[in-house]
Amino acid sequence: MGPVTGMTPDKKAETPGAEKAAGLRQCHGMGSLPDTGDAGKPKATVVDRDSADDELTNLNWLHESTNLLTNFSLGSEGLPIVSPLYDIEGDSVPSFSPSCYQNPEKKSSTSKPPYSFSLLIYMAIEQSPNKSLPVKEIYSWILDRFPYFATAPTGWKNSVRHNLSLNKCFRKVEKSHGKVNGKGSLWCVDPKYKPNLVQALKKQPFSSALAFYTPPASPPSRSSSPHYLTSVLQQNHSRALKESDIDAATAMMLLNTSIQQGMLDCEKPQPLKTPKKRSYGSAFDAPSSVTLPENDSAAANIDPSEDHNYSASSMGSQRCASRSSVSSLSSLDEVYEFISKASHEGSDGSEGFHSEVDTDGDYEDDPLGDSGYASQPCGDSSKESQPSKKVLEELCQEIDEELKEAAGSLLHLAGIQTCLSSLISTAKTHCHKQRKK
DNA sequence: GCCTTGGTAAACATAT
DNA sequence: CATATGTTTACCAAGG
Numbered sequence: 071m072g073p074v075t076g077m078t079p080d081k082k083a084e085t086p087g088a089e090k091a092a093g094l095r096q097c098h099g100m101g102s103l104p105d106t107g108d109a110g111k112p113k114a115t116v117v118d119r120d121s122a123d124d125e126l127t128n129l130n131w132l133h134e135s136t137n138l139l140t141n142f143s144l145g146s147e148g149l150p151i152v153s154p155l156y157d158i159e160g161d162s163v164p165s166f167s168p169s170c171y172q173n174p175e176k177k178s179s180t181s182k183p184p185y186s187f188s189l190l191i192y193m194a195i196e197q198s199p200n201k202s203l204p205v206k207e208i209y210s211w212i213l214d215r216f217p218y219f220a221t222a223p224t225g226w227k228n229s230v231r232h233n234l235s236l237n238k239c240f241r242k243v244e245k246s247h248g249k250v251n252g253k254g255s256l257w258c259v260d261p262k263y264k265p266n267l268v269q270a271l272k273k274q275p276f277s278s279a280l281a282f283y284t285p286p287a288s289p290p291s292r293s294s295s296p297h298y299l300t301s302v303l304q305q306n307h308s309r310a311l312k313e314s315d316i317d318a319a320t321a322m323m324l325l326n327t328s329i330q331q332g333m334l335d336c337e338k339p340q341p342l343k344t345p346k347k348r349s350y351g352s353a354f355d356a357p358s359s360v361t362l363p364e365n366d367s368a369a370a371n372i373d374p375s376e377d378h379n380y381s382a383s384s385m386g387s388q389r390c391a392s393r394s395s396v397s398s399l400s401s402l403d404e405v406y407e408f409i410s411k412a413s414h415e416g417s418d419g420s421e422g423f424h425s426e427v428d429t430d431g432d433y434e435d436d437p438l439g440d441s442g443y444a445s446q447p448c449g450d451s452s453k454e455s456q457p458s459k460k461v462l463e464e465l466c467q468e469i470d471e472e473l474k475e476a477a478g479s480l481l482h483l484a485g486i487q488t489c490l491s492s493l494i495s496t497a498k499t500h501c502h503k504q505r506k507k
Numbered sequence: 508g509c510c511t512t513g514g515t516a517a518a519c520a521t522a523t
Numbered sequence: 524c525a526t527a528t529g530t531t532t533a534c535c536a537a538g539g
Contacts, residue, residue, distance in 0.1 A: 231529060232530085232531090234528095234529080235529055253526085253528055254529075
């Protein structure tokens, strides 16, 4: 691990202080460190590994991870946890009994957490406000929660990166138009595989950590409306949307969001990788039981600076998450349908919309396709579709206008209806009075 | 014994 | 150029 990253011959340890010694790996368990350059043969330290394993069984590490649990239980935004997955699966949401983590017994700060890297990454990402994190943040998160890694050989970072790349559960989120805040890109969890990850988590000794599972949070910097809506939608759509009293404006906004999402989905990259390498996603393959309508793309372009992209993708994620784990989707679909009809009435030239949908469908053929590797993200394909992007944006605007008109019509109708009803009621009372007379 | 899965190392490429 | 990040390949160990 020492030499892991980097191409420079002498590569530095990824963590200063931690050794780089090529051989010293496997000091796992005890976080012992470095310096000794015991260029021992790799894997030569089976003993250490064993000791680490022993520690894993006692789960003492958990006591040191109170932050982790706390965060999870509160959700990334301190919101009450809603766990669609549990609802759907009929599982009860695991509860955190304080006793779980209040035990102060801190014996092994170097205990290796009984979570695989993929789960750690998943937790880190899921816990983040944006449901996406740069590698660096993932490192930090892991380090914060699992001190073990602070003293562990640095190879774990390589493992993290390795997992991000190989595990199809994770997707790279392209930063907006070459704009970058530092190196690398954000990583998010492919909604498709969330259920799998969650399931994997549930299998862990402390599956209760699952309580942290929260619906994708709305991104911080974006305008609140769409996110608010999606958020509300996420929490209430099955209930509220089933009710026929859908506010037209809200509906239009929803539609708008969904459409944008669809457009973005068009840009979703298709995994191009050939199934050469071992499929890391095998454990998290999209559940066959869950039918994912095409393109449930992961949150692409969550970059806050990329607005419509963001909200759209956000919605996409939500839908993905919902679809992949929930059954109440039909209601949402109903809304879309309803709205769709409404918009058609408002304007016939919905050509854009249709074509959009079609396009969407085209791209949806191969969600995670073949290998399922998602490493050829959004960015790549978006680059390829640069030219069409403008067109899409234009279409977006057109649709936007149409939708506004439609919304206006709906509101107008709503107003008329309100007027009529009030008139009717007035008339009724009037008649009533006259009759009494 | 085989297969799957997870962890690790390493080489290399690319971006900043 | 140095470093961080991302990709890929390979090997090993554990468990089913």
